[in-house]
């Protein structure tokens with residue numbers, strides 16, 4: 001890795017709309033991120049980035065493992081089986097979030113509920129969280145950590161969850177994508193729940209010289225009797241109850257920018 005100034009990629013932010021959206025959310029006296037209370041089941045959420053991998057999917061199915069795929073808009077192909085839990089992998093350097101959601105919608109005929117940002121390219125909580133929330137994303141899984149939470153920004157609890165991942169593939173070079181423990185087994189042994197795992201498809205690991213965590217994680221899930229769950233099931237069973245807007249199933253429509261006051265009432269029915 002070279003030393004020297006780090007040149008950050010440029011990407012588009014609708015700054016004024018983000019600000020107006022934040023102003024439309026009601027303020028509270030809350031000042032802490034709202035963490036999910038401890039859950040009494042040991043759950044592992046296996047996730048994959050960039051593209052769909054039929055071989056990985058086949059192995060998981062044969063072992064009763066569920067997973068969630070964050071697929072780049074241009075890699076959303078007709079051949080992806082409909083039973084795969086596929087969501088958005090927003091690439092900030094390609095086009096806007098709205099455009100990529102539209103590509104997703106036109107290819108899969110539904111809206112993405114969850115997202116992970118490609119290359120984990122995160123600017124700041126007060127930029128990324130509102131942008132994702134106001135675009136209808138209910139769960140983001142870009143950050144690294146150990147417990148799901150709803151972010152609080154200036155007394156506003158945003159209607160989005162961060163489900164951070166804690167285990168990732170390893171790289172020869174130290175990159176942004178890291179695991180929180182030196183040995184992933186520690187998390188299972190300790191009973192952390194949920195454990196969210198970022199495991200890239202075999203092809204992506206080969207392309208970027210990543211040391212895959214896939215087989216190790218499958219072994220740990222079995223050995224420590226974790227229940228494998230995709231993000232949709234996890235959201236529906238554990239997060240949905242806290243969501244002020246609620247998930248309205250097939251009726252859900254993304255409001256790229258809700259009218260002022262649409263989400264002011266935290267107990268409201270959400271956007272119409």
Ligand SMILES: [Zn+2]
Nearest residue numbers: 049050118119
């Ligand atoms: Zn990616």
